[in-house]
Amino acid sequence: MTPDALNILTMAKLIQTAVAPVFLITGVAATLGVLSNRLARITDRARQLEKKVRTTSDDTLKNLLTKELRALWKRARCIHISFSLSVLSALLVCTVVMALFVSHLLSMNLNITIGISFVGAMLLLIFAMLSLLVEVFLATRSMRRGMIFTHIDLDD
Structure with a gap:
């Protein structure tokens, strides 16, 4: 085989190797959705509750709504953390793909970088x-509490 044919075969193999991480990025993108x-x-839901808190004069209801708002805040914080970690994960996978090509094109040994990036x-x-x-x-815990907020009309 000629050196050009070997280079093409090597590049094809490299592209095949890079496809798996690209599919991972697709999965992470779906998770982000x-x-x-x-x-x-x-x-x-939080906007609806905040509106209701501002417009109600019933202190008991305000306390219940505030309690639910705090629960929603905790849930939002978890989603924010999950979203941020997912984006960072996708960026590291992009780094893996880039390092694969840089390693080949510049004939550098980036195996440790690639491995650490993928594990990260x-x-x-x-x-x-x-x-x-x-x-x-x-979310399910607040539902298990008996759906205590189902009597509240939020369509006002």
């Missing part, structure tokens, strides 16, 4: 999923 939707729902990306993704899990637990 889910997280954005959850945060939007939390935000909408996976750790960030694990913590992002754990944060999402905490948010889901918080």
Whole structure:
């Protein structure tokens, strides 16, 4: 085989190697969509409750609404953490793909950089999923409390 043919085959192999991390980025992007939707729902609910808190004169109701707002704040914070960690994970995966090509094009040994970046990306993704899990637990816990806010008309 000619050196040009070997270079083309090597580059094709490199592209094949880079495809798996690219699929991972796609999965993280889908997760970011889910997280954005959850945060939007939390935000909408919080706006409704804040409006109700401002307009009600019933102190007992205000306390209940404030309690629910605090729970929503905790959930939003978990989503924010999960979102941030997911984005950082995706950036590290992008670094892996870039390092693969730089390693080949400049004939540099970046194996340690690539390995550390990939492990870091996976750790960030694990913590992002754990944060999402905490948010889901918080959401279901507030539902288990008996749906105490179902009697409140928020369409005013």
